[in-house]
Amino acid sequence: MTWECVIGLEVHVQLGTNTKMFCAAANSYGEPPNTLVDPYTLGLPGALPVPNAEAVRLGTRAALALGCTVHPVSIFARKHYFYPDLPKGYQISQFEEPLATKGAVNIESPERGPISIGVTRLHLEEDAGKSLHDRLPGRTAVDLNRAGVPLAEIVSEPDMRSAAEARAYLTLLRQLLVYAGVSECSMEKGTLRVDANVSVRRLGEPKFGAKAEVKNLNSFANVERAIEVERARQIATLEASGRIAQETRLFNANTGTTKALRSKEESHDYRYFPDPDLPPLVLEQRWIDEQRATLPELPAAKRARFASVYGLPAYHAATLTLEQPVATFFEKTVLAGADAKAAADWILETVLTVYNESGTFPVTPDRLAALVLLVKAGTVSKQAAKAVYGELLTTSDEPADIANRLGLVQVSDAGALGKWVDEVLAAHPGEVARFKGGEAKLIGFLVGQVMKKSGGKADPKAVQPVLQEKLSG
Amino acid sequence: MKAAAVARDVAARLTETDSIGLNATLDWSADLLDREAARVDAMPAPMPLHAMPVALKDNIVTIEQPSTCASKILEGYVSPFNATAVERLRAAGAMMACKANMDEFAMGSSTENSAYGRVKNPIDHSRVPGGSSGGSAALVAAGVVPVALGSETGGSVRQPASFCGIVGVKPSYGRVSRYGLIAFGSSLDCISVFGNNVANAAAVLGVMSGHDPLDATTSPIPSLPLAPVDLPDLKGLVVGLPREYYPADLDPGVRAGLDRTIAAVRAQGAELREVSLPHSKYAVPTYYIVAPAEAASNLARFDGVRYGLRRLKDGDDVADMYRRTRGEGFGPEVRRRILVGTYVLSAGYYDAYYGKAQAVRALIAEDFRKVFAAGVDLLLTPTTPTPAFKAGEKADDPVSMYYADVFVCAISLAGLPAMSLPVGRSQGLPIGAQIIAPMFAEQRMLAAAQVLERVVSATEEVR
Numbered sequence: 001m002t003w004e005c006v007i008g009l010e011v012h013v014q015l016g017t018n019t020k021m022f023c024a025a026a027n028s029y030g031e032p033p034n035t036l037v038d039p040y041t042l043g044l045p046g047a048l049p050v051p052n053a054e055a056v057r058l059g060t061r062a063a064l065a066l067g068c069t070v071h072p073v074s075i076f077a078r079k080h081y082f083y084p085d086l087p088k089g090y091q092i093s094q095f096e097e098p099l100a101t102k103g104a105v106n107i108e109s110p111e112r113g114p115i116s117i118g119v120t121r122l123h124l125e126e127d128a129g130k131s132l133h134d135r136l137p138g139r140t141a142v143d144l145n146r147a148g149v150p151l152a153e154i155v156s157e158p159d160m161r162s163a164a165e166a167r168a169y170l171t172l173l174r175q176l177l178v179y180a181g182v183s184e185c186s187m188e189k190g191t192l193r194v195d196a197n198v199s200v201r202r203l204g205e206p207k208f209g210a211k212a213e214v215k216n217l218n219s220f221a222n223v224e225r226a227i228e229v230e231r232a233r234q235i236a237t238l239e240a241s242g243r244i245a246q247e248t249r250l251f252n253a254n255t256g257t258t259k260a261l262r263s264k265e266e267s268h269d270y271r272y273f274p275d276p277d278l279p280p281l282v283l284e285q286r287w288i289d290e291q292r293a294t295l296p297e298l299p300a301a302k303r304a305r306f307a308s309v310y311g312l313p314a315y316h317a318a319t320l321t322l323e324q325p326v327a328t329f330f331e332k333t334v335l336a337g338a339d340a341k342a343a344a345d346w347i348l349e350t351v352l353t354v355y356n357e358s359g360t361f362p363v364t365p366d367r368l369a370a371l372v373l374l375v376k377a378g379t380v381s382k383q384a385a386k387a388v389y390g391e392l393l394t395t396s397d398e399p400a401d402i403a404n405r406l407g408l409v410q411v412s413d414a415g416a417l418g419k420w421v422d423e424v425l426a427a428h429p430g431e432v433a434r435f436k437g438g439e440a441k442l443i444g445f446l447v448g449q450v451m452k453k454s455g456g457k458a459d460p461k462a463v464q465p466v467l468q469e470k471l472s473g
Numbered sequence: 474m475k476a477a478a479v480a481r482d483v484a485a486r487l488t489e490t491d492s493i494g495l496n497a498t499l500d501w502s503a504d505l506l507d508r509e510a511a512r513v514d515a516m517p518a519p520m521p522l523h524a525m526p527v528a529l530k531d532n533i534v535t536i537e538q539p540s541t542c543a544s545k546i547l548e549g550y551v552s553p554f555n556a557t558a559v560e561r562l563r564a565a566g567a568m569m570a571c572k573a574n575m576d577e578f579a580m581g582s583s584t585e586n587s588a589y590g591r592v593k594n595p596i597d598h599s600r601v602p603g604g605s606s607g608g609s610a611a612l613v614a615a616g617v618v619p620v621a622l623g624s625e626t627g628g629s630v631r632q633p634a635s636f637c638g639i640v641g642v643k644p645s646y647g648r649v650s651r652y653g654l655i656a657f658g659s660s661l662d663c664i665s666v667f668g669n670n671v672a673n674a675a676a677v678l679g680v681m682s683g684h685d686p687l688d689a690t691t692s693p694i695p696s697l698p699l700a701p702v703d704l705p706d707l708k709g710l711v712v713g714l715p716r717e718y719y720p721a722d723l724d725p726g727v728r729a730g731l732d733r734t735i736a737a738v739r740a741q742g743a744e745l746r747e748v749s750l751p752h753s754k755y756a757v758p759t760y761y762i763v764a765p766a767e768a769a770s771n772l773a774r775f776d777g778v779r780y781g782l783r784r785l786k787d788g789d790d791v792a793d794m795y796r797r798t799r800g801e802g803f804g805p806e807v808r809r810r811i812l813v814g815t816y817v818l819s820a821g822y823y824d825a826y827y828g829k830a831q832a833v834r835a836l837i838a839e840d841f842r843k844v845f846a847a848g849v850d851l852l853l854t855p856t857t858p859t860p861a862f863k864a865g866e867k868a869d870d871p872v873s874m875y876y877a878d879v880f881v882c883a884i885s886l887a888g889l890p891a892m893s894l895p896v897g898r899s900q901g902l903p904i905g906a907q908i909i910a911p912m913f914a915e916q917r918m919l920a921a922a923q924v925l926e927r928v929v930s931a932t933e934e935v936r
Contacts, residue, residue, distance in 0.1 A: 039554055043774040045547070045655040046534045046556060050689050078770055080818075082795055089773020140791070142778065271818040273827060276660035276767055278689055 520566025546802030556653020603633030628881025635905025726899020769814025
């Protein structure tokens with residue numbers, strides 16, 4: 001029997017504002033516990049929420065980057081539950097009328113090719129604090145620094161059919177949100193968090209199976225693993241004539257298993273109702289349009305432009321546009337005069353290694369362009385350019401000066417080459433005789449010997465004509 | 474007059490009032506009054522509220538004194554910030570005199586629900602002062618302070634003003650910042666004012682009014698002036714008498730008080746017009762769904778985790794702590810309303826209760842809009858169906874207690890400005906007339922009230 005897995009993802013993204021969603025306390029990470037708090041964050045009596053305009057702006061841009069319709073009127077609602085790290089006993093979120101709905105992103109499925117994943121909704125809310133169960137023996141400590149940090153919750157349609165598709169969706173989602181400048185999207189710091197809704201059904205069955213909501217996913221790799229594990233568990237259960245309960249399950253990365261946390265029947269009744277402290281959030285259509293118009297060029301458009309305008313191969317265009325700073329670095333290098341394909345090669349082969357490790361660029365686009373130009377002009381060989389590049393990292397000299405200093409400028413002058421050619425011909429009479437006897441391929445050997453004699457400085461393209469001339473003379 | 478001298482007089486009156494057992498205050502000190510006076514005396518004169526002593530209902534937070542809402546769960550709690558209203562009053566030269574007793578979390582109509590004991594009506598100690606702002610009302614009625622802040626969710630200033638024979642003004646929703654008012658029903662709550670006359674109440678309201686960046690529900694329209702327009706009479710005004718507010722079984726004393734007020738309105742040249750507000754009869758049940766729903770939500774924060782009472786025994790888990798803290802910290806009326814509020818917001822009941830109540834609320838408000846749009850400038854009604862009742866009379870019958878607010882609830886649901894003006898006494902007990910104005914038309918209401926204040930005795934026996 002063939003099974004089909006159905007996956008929808010709920011992604012929480014912390015918005016990169018200076019202050020929290022509804023108060024002036026700082027939105028920051030890694031500060032000592034309970035230092036980023038104010039009367040509102042602490043849920044003190046008499047404190048009131050005031051929406052953060054920057055959070056609304058970033059949430060709107062996130063929604064537009066995901067192709068959503070942003071609504072001119074949305075409503076903040078209270079979601080109630082008791083927990084020590086939830087200071088007011090409710091979280092301000094959006095429920096029936098969210099900020100944005102009906103978006104879609106296009107991914108490349110390893111199994112199904114290009115597909116579209118629907119984005120059901122994006123709404124704004126405030127984060128909860130953190131309960132620290134391992135800080136004090138036998139007690140739970142509460143840190144409210146995170147409480148009130150602005151979040152965009154992004155809910156997908158159940159459009160994914162494999163763990164790999166889920167990962168592709170997450171990768172693209174993160175790329176879009178980082179491009180749109182709304183969040184750093186770090187799973188490590190918790191600025192991007194993922195819950196996966198997973199169910200299985202027999203292939204061809206129109207109805208969805210009962211779903212499990214899998215939580216505690218702390219990396220993209222673990223999202224993929226957890227979905228695989230949960231899929232296998234559900235299939236095994238059904239094949240053994242068992243029944244899947246609608247429930248919340250926790251993924252344990254150490255054991256590679258999921259475990260039931262609570263069932264739907266005992267789940268919270270959140271008692272949502274519109275927050276009377278906050279008037280409806282009203283956005284002018286003109287302002288929404290302005291946000292759309294000022295979004296940066298998004299990855300798909302940039303990739304297409306790199307391929308068409310710069311004539312780059314698909315792999316180059318895709319790799320250079322994975323991250324916006326790399327794309328910008330590439331374009332600056334080209335603007336400084338470098339040949340596009342050569343610049344792309346240099347970036348992919350050298351610059352990216354450093355960038356991926358440190359997030360910084362080892363050289364400026366101007367200096368990299370100057371080096372690319374030296375190669376194109378034949379002033380230095382590709383081989384020698386690697387040595388020049390090494391010096392670029394440790395000095396502030398211009399590439400041409402480095403090539404001169406290291407004696408790496410190519411020799412293409414026939415007079416200077418003739419001397420090395422004469423010495424090589426004299427040293428290899430046997431090969432010369434065989435070449436003249438018809439072994440044409442020996443020209444390569446002889447060019448190599450000239451290169452060796454020149455210490456790599458001879459321009460191989462200039463060597464051959466000189467050799468040919470002397471051999472035929 | 475120097476503020477220091479005023480402060481000494483207030484302290485002497487507070488001492489006397491406490492000694493006769495009105496139980497109207499929860500916290501005050503001569504030392505704090507002296508400090509307030511020194512601060513005011515150092516201010517450049519003249520200030521709009523120079524040296525005016527103000528009593529504060531205990532649900533309005535200040536950094537100098539505890540703010541308990543008359544609840545065990547907040548016993549000793551001191552806020553690290555001042556309410557915006559308090560900041561504005563202090564900046565205008567007023568002195569904070571004391572924190573006043575109240576029904577716990579403003580839930581009640583008699584100030585019998587305080588965890589710190591009931592407040593007595595200064596006019597007749599066997600009777601209630603009304604509620605929930607009964608402490609503030611009693612302090613003004615007893616002549617301890619000329620003005621006091623209360624709060625309204627569903628009539629908690631107008632009703633006690635009526636019972637105590639003083640002026641009580643509820644502004645439009647959004648006119649005065651709620652920042653620092655401990656929330657009960659957020660869509661209804663209004664800081665409101667008691668005064669020994671209209672002018673003093675209007676001055677305090679004017680100072681407090683205006684947009685506050687810390688309260689997203691405050692209106693951006695300009696603040697109220699500090700004094701009402703001085704009208705010679707009521708010529709040119711149309712005063713509506715909604716028939717639903719004059720039932721056949723209205724207390725005869727209240728009826729007589731309103732009759733003489735209506736006669737005065739006519740004598741001052743206003744046109745009287747009978748009008749109808751058909752949905753007002755649903756105001757009490759509607760209110761008792763909306764307000765508890767919001768209260769259950771607002772009071773969720775009192776959980777023993779961060780401040781206030783925490784009750785915890787060995788072996789308790791966090792749910793035990795919540796149960797014990799909230800069970801022991803809240804009084805019976807507060808617990809009742811939290812349960813009602815939780816129920817009406819529950820999945821499966823929301824549409825039948827909260828959703829329906831919001832729809833009826835819109836109809837109630839629409840009644841008022843229609844009447845005002847048809848050319849009525851103000852409405853005149855009794856504030857309460859009876860004068861002040863005896864302590865204990867309704868304490869075991871919550872629904873009968875709720876109906877003490879039958880004439881004030883609808884206005885709160887509609888968000889309108891309204892006030893109670895003392896218009897005489899029946900068998901020694903004060904009678905209040907309620908004036909209701911369109912949204913943000915406080916000026917018209919206060920100006921008309923000042924005319925009536927001149928011609929209708931507040932203390933004369935009516936028959």
